[in-house]
Every structure is written in C-alpha cells, then in structure tokens.
Amino acid sequence: MVPRFSPAATALLGLALAAAAQEKPLAFTGAQIIPIAGEPIADGVLVVHRGRILAVGAAGSVALPAGAETRAIRGKVILPGLVDSHSHIGGAQGADGSAPIQPEVRVLDAVDVRHPSIQKAQAGGITTANVMPGSGHLISGQTLYLKLRDGRTIDDLLIKLADGTFAGGLKMANGTNSIRTPGGPFPGSRAKSAALVREQYVRAQEYKARLARAGGDPEKTPARDLALEMLVEVLDGKRIVQHHTHRHDDILTVLRLQKEFGFKVVLHHVSEAAKVATEIAAAGVPSSVIIVDSPGGKLEARDLTFENCAALERAGAAIGLHTDDSVTDSRHFLRMAALAVRAGMTRTGALQAVTLANAKMLGLEARVGSLETGKDADFVILSGDPLSVYTQVEQTWIEGAKVFDVADPKDRVYAFGGAGAGDPRRVSLCCFGSAWDIIVAANGGDQ
Amino acid sequence: MKPAFPYILLAALAATAPAATAPLAIFGETIHPMAGPAIKSGLVLVRDGRIAYVGPAAGQIVPADHQVIRARVVTPGLIDARTTVGLSGLLNQPHDQDMLERSAPVQPELRAIDAYNARDPLVAWVRSFGVTTLNTGHAPGALVSGQTMIVKTGGTTVEDDVVNPAAMIAVSLGGSGVVRAEGTAPAPAAKSPGTRAKAVAMLRAELIKAQEYARKREIPDEAKRPSRDLRLEALLRGLAGTQRFLVTAHRQQDILAALRLAREFNLQLVLDGCADAHLVLAEIKASGFPVILHPTMARANEDAENLAMDTAAKLAAAGIPFALQSGYESYVPKTRVVLFEAAVAAGKGLGFDAALASVTINAARLLGIADRTGSLAAGKDADLALFDGDPFEYTTHATGTIVSGRLFADGPH
Numbered sequence: 100m101v102p103r104f105s106p107a108a109t110a111l112l113g114l115a116l117a118a119a120a121q122e123k124p125l126a127f128t129g130a131q132i133i134p135i136a137g138e139p140i141a142d143g144v145l146v147v148h149r150g151r152i153l154a155v156g157a158a159g160s161v162a163l164p165a166g167a168e169t170r171a172i173r174g175k176v177i178l179p180g181l182v183d184s185h186s187h188i189g190g191a192q193g194a195d196g197s198a199p200i201q202p203e204v205r206v207l208d209a210v211d212v213r214h215p216s217i218q219k220a221q222a223g224g225i226t227t228a229n230v231m232p233g234s235g236h237l238i239s240g241q242t243l244y245l246k247l248r249d250g251r252t253i254d255d256l257l258i259k260l261a262d263g264t265f266a267g268g269l270k271m272a273n274g275t276n277s278i279r280t281p282g283g284p285f286p287g288s289r290a291k292s293a294a295l296v297r298e299q300y301v302r303a304q305e306y307k308a309r310l311a312r313a314g315g316d317p318e319k320t321p322a323r324d325l326a327l328e329m330l331v332e333v334l335d336g337k338r339i340v341q342h343h344t345h346r347h348d349d350i351l352t353v354l355r356l357q358k359e360f361g362f363k364v365v366l367h368h369v370s371e372a373a374k375v376a377t378e379i380a381a382a383g384v385p386s387s388v389i390i391v392d393s394p395g396g397k398l399e400a401r402d403l404t405f406e407n408c409a410a411l412e413r414a415g416a417a418i419g420l421h422t423d424d425s426v427t428d429s430r431h432f433l434r435m436a437a438l439a440v441r442a443g444m445t446r447t448g449a450l451q452a453v454t455l456a457n458a459k460m461l462g463l464e465a466r467v468g469s470l471e472t473g474k475d476a477d478f479v480i481l482s483g484d485p486l487s488v489y490t491q492v493e494q495t496w497i498e499g500a501k502v503f504d505v506a507d508p509k510d511r512v513y514a515f516g517g518a519g520a521g522d523p524r525r526v527s528l529c530c531f532g533s534a535w536d537i538i539v540a541a542n543g544g545d546q
Numbered sequence: 547m548k549p550a551f552p553y554i555l556l557a558a559l560a561a562t563a564p565a566a567t568a569p570l571a572i573f574g575e576t577i578h579p580m581a582g583p584a585i586k587s588g589l590v591l592v593r594d595g596r597i598a599y600v601g602p603a604a605g606q607i608v609p610a611d612h613q614v615i616r617a618r619v620v621t622p623g624l625i626d627a628r629t630t631v632g633l634s635g636l637l638n639q640p641h642d643q644d645m646l647e648r649s650a651p652v653q654p655e656l657r658a659i660d661a662y663n664a665r666d667p668l669v670a671w672v673r674s675f676g677v678t679t680l681n682t683g684h685a686p687g688a689l690v691s692g693q694t695m696i697v698k699t700g701g702t703t704v705e706d707d708v709v710n711p712a713a714m715i716a717v718s719l720g721g722s723g724v725v726r727a728e729g730t731a732p733a734p735a736a737k738s739p740g741t742r743a744k745a746v747a748m749l750r751a752e753l754i755k756a757q758e759y760a761r762k763r764e765i766p767d768e769a770k771r772p773s774r775d776l777r778l779e780a781l782l783r784g785l786a787g788t789q790r791f792l793v794t795a796h797r798q799q800d801i802l803a804a805l806r807l808a809r810e811f812n813l814q815l816v817l818d819g820c821a822d823a824h825l826v827l828a829e830i831k832a833s834g835f836p837v838i839l840h841p842t843m844a845r846a847n848e849d850a851e852n853l854a855m856d857t858a859a860k861l862a863a864a865g866i867p868f869a870l871q872s873g874y875e876s877y878v879p880k881t882r883v884v885l886f887e888a889a890v891a892a893g894k895g896l897g898f899d900a901a902l903a904s905v906t907i908n909a910a911r912l913l914g915i916a917d918r919t920g921s922l923a924a925g926k927d928a929d930l931a932l933f934d935g936d937p938f939e940y941t942t943h944a945t946g947t948i949v950s951g952r953l954f955a956d957g958p959h
Contacts, residue, residue: 392843392886393671395636396878405959425845426878430855431890437940441959488893488938515894516842517824521851 124148124164125499129173133485135455136469145177147476150498155470178450178485179470180226180477180497181432182457184387185341185367185421188216188429193232193240193270199277199285199292200299202269203325204240206232207257212250213523215513220429221247221503222514224479224492225422227258227458227467228429234272234343237286237296241329242268242341244461246477249502249524258463266463268365269333271296272343273352274399293352300360303330333362339462340364341387345399347374354382365460367421370394370403373410385417385460388452390438391427408452409443418448419457430492430514437486450485567951569593571612572930573603574620579922580907590620592928595951600922615953617945619937621902622921623678623929625909626884628792628818628838628871630685632662632669632697636880642666645685645874647692651735652752654780656692658683659711662704664697668881672872673699674959675885676931676944679709681838681913685874686718686794686819688735689745690752693780694792696913698929700949709915714792714816715784719745720800721849746803753811756781787814796840796849798822805833816912819873821846821853827864836867836912841882842890844873858904859895869909889938901938927951 125147132143134155144161146153154161163169189210194201210230220228226247232239244266245256258266273292281287286295306327313319332338340362344350350369357364366372366386372379379386388411394403411418420435422428427435436449444452458468466475480494492514495503503510512519570592577588579600589603591612599606608614635642644661647653662682663669672680683694696710720742739745759778765771783789793804796819808815815835817823823830823837830837842855854860861868870891872882884905892901910920919929928951935942946955 391879392883393636393668393879393881395668395880396638398637398639400878401637425847428843428846431843434940440941441943486939486941488889488940490893515856516846516852516854517856518822518852520846520854 122149124153124167126163126167126169127172127177127480128158128169129171130175130177130480132177132470133179133450134470135179135451136471143177145470145478147478147496147499150476150500152470152472152474152476154472172480174482175493176481176483176485176490177470178224178479178481179454179468180475180479180495181224181453182419182455182461182463182468183220183225183228183422183424183429183432183453184365184419184457184460185389186220186225186228186230186424186429187233188214188220188228188424189230189245190214190216191230191232194236194238197284199236199295200238201236201240201326202238202329204232205267206230206240206243207253207265207267210243210245210253210256211523212253212256215521215523216424216429217247218503218510218513218524219520220422220424221495222492222505222510223422223428223430223432224481224495225429225432226477226479226495226497226502227461227463229268229341229421229457229461231268231270231341234270234276237271237273237277237292238299239270239272241338242270244268244463246475246497247502248497248500258466266461268339268341268461269329270341270343274343274345274349275397276343289349289352293356296356297359299326300330300334300356303327303334304360307331307334334360336361336363338363339460341367341460343367345370345397345403347371349399350375351378354378354384357382357384365419368423369407369411370400372407373404374402376407376410376414376416379411380414380416385419385456386411387419387421387457387460388439389421389423389427390435390442405438405442408439408449412444412448417456417459418444418452419460420449420452421457433485433490433492434488437488440486446486567592567595567953569598569609569612570615570928570948570951570953571608572615572617572620572932572948574616574932575618577620577922578622578902580622580903581921581923588620590922590928590930592930592948592951595928597922597924597926597928599924613953615932615946617932618935619933619942620922621676621931621933621937622906623919623931623947623949624676624884624888624905625679625681625869625913625915625920626672626677626872626905627681627869627909627912628694628873629672629680629682629881629884630874631672631680631872631881632664632666632682633658634668634685634874634880635663636667636671638877638880645683645691646687646735647684648688648735651689651738651748653688653692653735653777654690654715654784655776656684657712658693658695659704659708662695662697664701664704664707669699669701670954670956672881672883673701673947673949673954674944674956675883676933676937676947677884678929678931678947678949679910679913679915679919681713681871683713684716686716687874689718689739689748690781691716691718691735693789696915698927698949699947700952709918710913712783712789713913714790715780716818717749717791717793717804719793719795719803720797742800742803746807749807750810752781753785753807756785760785784813785811790814790816792816792818792838794818796821796853798825800849801826802829805829805835808833808835818871819850820857821850824854824857824860827860827866830861831864831866836869837861838869838871838912841871841873841884841887842894843882843886844875855890855894856896858891858901859897862896862900867908867912868904869912870904885937885944886940889940892938898936898938
C-alpha cells in the first residue's frame with residue numbers, strides 16, 4: 100500500500116487501534132444467536148477477541164474470559180455476517196469488447212472501495228462478497244472475494260490466502276448475454292459459445308502439460324500466458340468458476356463442460372433451475388440463486404420463479420442466494436431469503452443460503468459463514484426475526500470491528516437513503532470509519 | 547374528474563361484462579376495510595361484481611349460491627398508482643415494448659388504451675400479489691411520453707377492464723430519460739432536450755401553443771379556425787385539469803421546476819418519483835399536489851441516487867397525500883410489485899395502517915376512483931386481496947385476488 104503516514108505515526112496508530120479491536124475480549128449477551136452451524140440459541144453469548152470468535156453458546160455454558168467487556172443486547176438477534184456469492188458493488192468492470200474470453204482481466208484492478216454501494220452492502224449486513232465482472236463474455240475475468248472492511252484502498256478489503264494470493268474466482272457466462280452480432284470475435288450461437296470455451300480449456304490443458312514436461316527447465320518452459328495461467332488454476336481446482344447461466348439447457352451445458360474438464364463450478368442465477376433440479380443435484384454442483392420481483396426483462400428470465408430454491412432443496416442440491424447488486428439492492432438481501440421461504444424453502448435452508456452455503460461456494464467456509472469458535476468475528480445484530488420486513492439491521496461487524504451502526508447518522512444514510520447516499524464514503528486521516536482502517540494502515544493488508 | 551365521452555361508453559361496456567361472476571362469501575379472520583377500523587371475524591359478500599355486505603360475520607346468513615372463501619387477512623385490492631405493466635411486456639423484446647415512442651419528444655396524444663395488452667403475463671403476475679387496479683401507460687423517458695389510464699387487472703380485454711381510459715399525461719423532467727438515457731434504458735426520443743432548462747423551455751412553448759390554439763378554435767368564423775390537433779387537444783385537457791399532468795421529477799431542482807410550471811400555467815399536477823422529496827417537503831406541501839412516490843426497490847442511481855426508504859414516512863408526517871407505485875425500469879426485473887413497496891415503507895417508519903392506505907384508499911383518492919375501489923364498502927367494486935398473514939411480511943402468501951367480483955387463486959404467491 101502507499102504509505103501516507105510516517106513510520107512512527109503508523110506505529111502509534113497501530114497501537115491505538117489494536118486496543119479498539121478487542122485487546123480485551125468483547126462479549127455480547129442476551130441475544131438470540133442463530134449460529135447457522137447448529138440450532139438457534141434463545142439466550143446466547145458471543146465472545147469475540149482479536150478479530151476472531153472466542154466462544155459462542157447458551158448463557159451459562161460459556162465462561163466469560165477475565166477482563167471481558169460485556170454488552171447486554173437482550174431482544175436482539177445475532178446472525179453470522181452475510182455472504183453474498185454474486186455482487187457488483189464497487190462499480191467495477193472486467194473484460195472489454197475486444198474478445199469473448201479474457202481470463203487475464205482482474206476486477207482487482209477496477210474496484211472503487213469508497214463506492215457507496217459497499218457501504219450500502221454493509222448496511223444490509225453483508226460482510227463478505229464475491230465481486231464479479233459482468234456477464235457479457237464467455238469469460239469476463241477474475242472475481243474477488245472481499246471482506247467489506249472500511250478500507251482506504253482495495254488492499255484493505257482483500258482476503259489473503261495461505262499461499263499469499265488473494266481469494267477470488269473466475270467469471271464465466273453462457274446464454275444470450277455473451278452472444279453478439281456475428282462477424283466479430285464473439286460467438287453468434289450457443290453451440291459456438293461452448294466450442295470456444297472448450298477450445299480454450301483444451302489449450303490450457305496443453306499449456307499445463309508443457310509446463311509439467313519442462314519440469315522447471317527455463318529452456319523448455321513455455322512463455323508466460325496470463326490467460327492460460329488462470330485457466331490452469333481452474334483446472335487445478337485452485338480457483339472456482341462462478342458461472343452465469345439462466346436457461347435449463349444452458350445449465351446442462353455448464354454441467355457438461357464441468358464434467359469434461361473437471362473444474363469446480365458454481366451455477367449463478369439459474370432462472371430455470373426448477374426444470375433441471377434433479378440433474379443439478381446429481382452433478383453435485385452448487386447453485387447461487389437470485390430471486391427478483393418479477394420474471395422477464397430478458398428472454399432467458401421468462402420463466403424465472405420464486406420456487407427455484409424449494410425445487411433445488413427438494414432435489415438435495417446445495418443452494419446459495421445472491422444480490423447481483425445492483426439488480427437487487429444489497430440492503431434487501433435478507434428479504435430474498437424470506438421470499439425463498441415464501442415459495443417453499445425451509446427457513447434453515449434459506450438462512451444458510453445467505454451465509455454458510457455461500458461461504459462454501461467461495462471456498463471460505465473455514466473462516467466465514469457461521470458463528471463458530473476460531474472463525475472470523477463477522478456478525479450482524481438485528482432488531483428481530485431475520486426474515487421479517489419489520490426487522491432492521493442495527494450493526495454489522497467484521498473481524499471484531501464495527502463497520503455499520505444504524506445509530507450513527509453517517510452510516511444511517513447508507514441504510515435508509517437520503518441526501519449523500521449516492522456519494523462516496525469520505526475517508527480521511529482524522530476520521531477513520533472504523534478501527535480496521537488503522538490496523539490495516541499499520542499492518543498493510545489482510546490479517 | 548370530468549369523464550370524457552369515451553369513458554362513459556367504455557364504463558357502460560365494462561359494467562355489463564363481468565356479470566358472469568359467481569357470488570362470493572369471504573370470511574376473514576381480520577378484514578381491513580380501510581373505511582373504518584379493522585374487523586375481526588368478518589365477512590364480505592360479493593354479488594354481480596360489487597360488494598353487497600362488509601362487516602362482522604356473526605348473525606349473517608350466507609345464501610346457498612355463494613362460494614365460500616376463507617382468509618386470514620382481507621384487504622381492499624391493491625392499487626399500483628404508476629406503472630407501465632401491459633405496455634412494457636414481460637419479454638423485453640422490441641415487439642412487446644410499447645411504453646416509450648421515440649419519434650418525438652412531445653406526444654401527449656398517445657393513449658395507453660391503444661397499447662395495453664391485458665393478457666401480458668405481468669398483468670397476471672402483479673394480480674397474484676393482490677393488485678387489482680393499475681394506473682398504467684407511457685413511461686418516463688420522453689419530455690411528454692403520452693397518457694396513462696386506469697385499468698383493472700382482470701386480464702381479458704382492455705374494454706372489460708378499463709376504469710378511466712385517459713387518466714393523466716406523463717411528463718418527464720430532469721435526467722430521467724429526457725437529457726440522457728438512464729442505465730440500459732432506450733435512447734431518448736429524437737430531438738429531445740439536451741438540458742434541464744431546455745426541457746422546461748420546450749414544455750412552456752408547447753403549453754403556450756396550446757393556449758393559442760384554444761383561442762383560435764373559438765374564432766366565430768369556422769373557416770378561420772385551425773384544424774383539429776390531437777396533440778394540442780391533449781395538452782388543453784392538461785391545462786384545463788380534466789387530465790392531470792403526471793410529472794416525473796427526482797432531483798429537487800426538477801421538482802421545483804415542476805411547481806414553477808404549475809404556477810405559471812395554473813396546472814393540476816401529480817408529482818411522480820420524487821427521490822429528493824425529503825429535501826423539499828415544505829414546497830411540495832405548499833403546492834397541495836399529491837405524490838406518487840418512487841419504488842424503493844428500484845436501482846438507486848442517476849437522478850434517483852438519493853432515494854430513501856423512509857421518504858413515505860416523511861410524506862405522511864408532513865401531511866402530503868401520496869401513493870406508492872411499481873414504476874418503470876428497462877431491465878430485470880421487468881416490474882416491481884407494489885405490495886413489496888408498501889412493505890418496505892411499512893418497515894421503514896410508515897407503519898402498517900398508513901402503508902396499506904398508500905396502496906388502497908389513498909391511492910384511490912389520488913387517482914380519483916375512490917367512489918369505485920380502494921376500500922371495502924357496500925356498493926363498491928368487489929376488489930379484494932386475500933392473505934394468509936400480515937400482507938407485508940415477505941413470508942406471507944397472497945392466497946387470492948378478487949377483481950370486480952372475479953376470483954383469481956392461481957397463486958399462491
């Protein structure tokens with residue numbers, strides 16, 4: 100990151116903020132806790148410390164650590180921070196119009212972390228989001244799994260993996276969005292779309308084989324190819340394909356390609372999932388579903404139904420939900436879970452679909468998606484039943500730092516709207532949004 | 547509202563059409579008549595498309611020929627005060643998009659009744675969420691895009707369903723389609739104004755032209771009178787207030803521009819959208835004009851970037867008459883659902899009763915149809931929505947919708 104402070108000042112800030120992010124353990128008591136991993140706890144205790152969950156359980160079963168600060172929040176409901184498996188917050192774009200397959204393009208290089216859509220997502224209780232490029236390409240680029248910390252730069256929101264890389268997937272799409280007028284580089288039909296994708300993955304297989312044969316010998320190693328490198332990551336199962344697909348036959352095409360190349364894939368939108376729920380379940384491929392207010396708006400969404408989640412659940416498939424912000428507003432993410440229940444999904448399944456199921460689709464279930472000891476202290480405090488229209492998101496916490504508080508007028512405008520709701524969040528040296536800013540400033544990245 | 551001749555004709559046709567409906571007896575655990583307090587263990591009797599009785603069930607004898615229906619919660623049929631359903635079809639392909647004509651920026655002569663497709667699937671879609679009445683027609687996106695009409699969601703023919711074939715004249719100020727296309731919206735009409743000030747100047751010039759036309763039509767010598775001009779005739783109805791101007795304006799400066807125009811030409815306005823209403827509550831209140839507030843589910847961008855989920859509550863607190871709407875968007879989803887819009891308002895400070903009023907009786911009053919619909923009372927149209935719980939809870943189902951006495955239970959949604 101760009102150093103804006105002198106080393107001495109940075110060290111001081113770091114010290115000051117370390118204290119703010121629970122040098123002392125912080126315990127929330129009296130709330131109903133819905134841990135997702137396990138049954139709801141009527142009178143629960145959640146203890147967080149140094150950005151992680153120290154303990155979660157029923158009152159009386161959790162020993163409060165010495166020196167813990169306690170906040171009694173009787174009447175409230177605590178959920179894990181919501182995970183959105185498909186979003187476009189931050190105003191980022193991916194591939195351009197030059198070609199239908201551009202796996203080398205990174206959303207990383209385009210996200211505006213001060214964009215108001217990120218603050219609105221916090222206000223909706225979202226703590227982790229898969230920020231994607233669009234669906235107008237067969238492969239439109241690399242996605243980013245972000246923690247929605249109050250960051251100054253994109254580096255502050257990244258999730259660093261054990262191997263030093265940043266978490267993210269690869270966005271693919273089929274159907275009409277990536278089909279364009281014939282004559283240019285884009286496919287003019289569905290079969291051509293699939294052929295172009297197969298051709299590219301075959302090339303990646305060959306590239307991978309050449310790399311293996313070279314055995315590190317610089318003479319024999321092929322020249323670096325950013326696009327093929329990315330597809331090799333996919334072939335190696337290190338990067339999950341996040342695949343836009345609507346129509347039932349397009350869904351089956353994705354499953355066919357998945358079988359041929361063996362990559363990990365998540366089906367996104369799946370407007371006609373109910374028609375092929377058995378096939379989706381049999382393939383063992385998870386679905387990230389969107390529910391919008393009405394079908395239509397495009398031919399492929401003609402038969403979109405609220406009942407996709409229930410159909411997939413009955414078939415035994417893994418189901419998540421996503422906002423596709425701005426197709427739906429991040430502040431209404433819990434509403435989508437409620438609409439899934441309206442159309443027959445179980446309440447348990449619907450709450451998983453906005454938390455742990457999505458975490459699994461991003462490969463982040465070890466860190467987020469449920470309230471369990473050792474996981475990141477990402478949680479939401481609600482005024483009541485998560486599925487009720489009368490419930491408000493009151494606070495959103497990420498890694499032990501509060502990033503949204505409806506009682507703070509600066510945050511409230513992003514939750515309710517009003518003058519300034521469309522403006523970027525102001526970040527300055529004097530007024531950091533949360534403790535996280537300064538910790539990140541001091542330590543330079545994801546912890 | 548002074549009904550024009552075609553209105554009377556069509557209303558007469560409509561009155562004869564739905565006579566085939568079976569009489570209904572609807573038992574509601576809670577009935578919200580919106581014309582008095584909620585009724586516990588209530589009953590609504592429906593005969594010949596109208597309400598014959600609403601009140602406590604106790605002591606009432608249901609005639610044997612009535613079909614008995616039971617619901618946890620009964621409300622008046624919901625009214626969507628501003629939509630393009632029926633003109634902007636579900637598929638969003640060129641052949642089913644009739645909400646915006648792009649050949650010229652000012653075309654008040656375009657009638658919704660000549661474009662409304664009663665069988666578009668979105669009509670049935672919104673009906674399955676309790677919506678029985680639409681103020682639908684030409685979309686924002688041209689300076690004067692055409693007219694709206696009020697229609698029931700019966701879904702057979704426009705003649706069967708129409709309530710008022712010429713309700714309002716749609717005007718767009720600000721950037722919402724006039725100056726530039728919004729998002730993926732179609733390009734604005736040819737020769738559209740390029741700036742806000744130009745839009746208002748063009749509108750003033752058109753209204754003055756209409757006033758001159760009216761004077762010349764009064765010339766005693768018939769030979770010297772100008773020929774009939776459908777466009778100017780429509781504007782004249784707007785100037786006379788028989789067909790109000792529905793002015794879409796989101797930014798506060800556009801709302802104020804609309805009020806300035808109204809003062810200059812003594813216009814009767816209905817303000818539409820009004821994302822910035824929270825900034826100019828006093829001015830709106832002083833004007834006396836009602837507001838059809840934007841859907842909060844709509845994308846909060848461009849002119850509507852500062853829309854707020856609690857504006858409905860603020861309008862109510864200020865005493866400004868308002869109704870809610872599904873509005874118009876050019877992409878997925880193809881329509882919002884006014885039930886969900888009222889739900890957000892209810893949850894963000896407006897509360898249950900006022901939220902329900904904003905999509906029933908208050909919407910009916912705003913649209914000038916409260917004598918027929920919007921509340922449950924003997925003699926009114928049998929427009930009802932049935933639910934298995936609080937209508938605004940997302941997990942509740944709309945178990946049936948009754949439009950002019952005709953039961954639709956093809957949900958549940």
